[in-house]
Amino acid sequence: MxxxxxxxxxxxxxxxxxxxxxxxxxxxxxxxxxxxxxxxIRHCSTAGIGHSETTYKNGLHGAPAPSPPPQDEWHESAAVSRALGLERECYEKTLALLRDVKLQGDDSVETAEALAAIVKSEEVLRGKKRAPGAWRAALPTPAVQHIVERVLTPRIAVKAREWEPLWSPGCDHWLRPWIPLIGHLPESLYGTVESKISGGCYDVISPWKDYLGPTHWEIFSRRHILPKLTRWLQQLKITPPKQRDTKFCEVMSWTPLVRTEDVVSILEQEFFGKWESALRHWLQSARPSSGEATAWCAGWKNVFTAELLHDERVLARLEAGVATVDREAEDLSRLVCHA
Known part of the structure; x- marks a missing residue:
């Protein structure tokens, strides 16, 4: 008793x-x-006296903290508001530019008709339930073509040649205000801009995803962004238990600029094999506890973007890493228990 x-x-x-x-x-x-x-209680593991399963930090300081799900309605409303504001700015700048062109002696019929069309388009801007794009859609095609080809493109070309990304990374003054009217950078200026931004940092390059046409952005990303990500992953050194090389976090910061499937292909070629090899070597040489090794894998998973974690191939490789930890723990447990 x-x-x-x-x-x-x-x-x-x-x-x-x-x-x-x-x-x-x-x-x-x-x-x-x-x-x-x-x-x-008999323990068949390598954990020492006083061991406890605490939150494990594997040195991936660039790992983004889990964020709450975005409020889609709010984000959509904010995006619409920005688009409408940019249309208003484009209208005002276009109106001022055409009037200035007239004052400089351009008496062509095309310019006069374009100016009249812009003046009339203010009625659309005053609409209470205006959708983005409605303003440009209301403009006559000949007027838009004349403004873009004869008035805007020559002026944008001059600004593009003068632009120095090192001193002024953004293009808010010479390109962005005209986007509602021109849609994207005129095709004839792609080479000029590409030569200036190809070696730029993220802040220089990222806005151009919206300013270049889809075809040119695809060309640019394949020429300049994907090779950069590939090179960083090739140079990456994975050093469990503490990760000191931050190149992987840099790669993740660039992934919103390129297609997810392209990033997954690079990860399969340059990252996962190296990652799994480093994990196996660590498990077999240092014999970390199962909790520590599992937390190390989870730390890496937290660095991946949400888009990548929705890809079945990425999830399968990450889960394979956890399975490797479990197998090693089981093998070690059997050895210790039978010793």
Whole structure:
């Protein structure tokens, strides 16, 4: 019976009774002590005395913290508001530019008709339930063509040649205001812009995903972004348990600019084999605890973007890493338990 005095010596039992001990209760002023003996627990792992499964930091400081799901309606409303504001700015700048062209002596019929069309288009801008794109759609095609080809493109070309990304990374003043009207950078200027931004940092290159046409952006990303990501992954050194090389976090920061399937292909070619090899070597040489190794894998998973984690190939490779940890733990457990 737990808490019984029957299994102790007579002097000890006598002393316990003098101290008002009651059989079946615990020690302490209020009998709060344990009455059942502590049972030994056999551990078949490499964890030492005092080990506890705590949150593990694997050195991936660039890992983004989990963010709450975006409020789609709010984001959509904000995007619409920005688009409408940009249309208003484009209208005002186009109107001022055409009037200036007229003052400089351009008496052509095309310019006069384009100016009249822009003036009339203000009625669309005053609409209460205007959708983005409605303003440009209301403009006559000949007027838009004349403005873009004869008025805007020559001026944008001059600004593009003068533009120095190193000193002024953005193109808010010479290109962005005209996007609602021209749609994207005129095709004839692609070579000029490509030569200026190809070696640029993220802040220089990222806006051009919206400013270049889809075809030219695809060409640009394959020429300049994907090779950069490939090179970084080739140079990446994976060093469990602490990751000191931050190139992988840099790769993840660039992935929104390129297609997910292209990034997955690069990861399969340049990353996952290296990652799995480093994991196996660590498990076999350092013998980390199962909890530590699993947390290391989870730390890597947290660095991947949400788009990549929705790809079945990426998830399969990450889960394969966890499965490797489980197999190594089972093998080691059998060896220890049979020793």
């Amino acid at each position: 737990p808490g019984s005095l029957a299994r102790t010596t007579a002097p000890v039992a006598k002393m316990m009774r003098l101290w008002n001990y009651k059989q079946g209760s615990g020690l302490g002023a209020r009998g709060q002590g344990i009455i059942a003996p502590i049972k030994p």
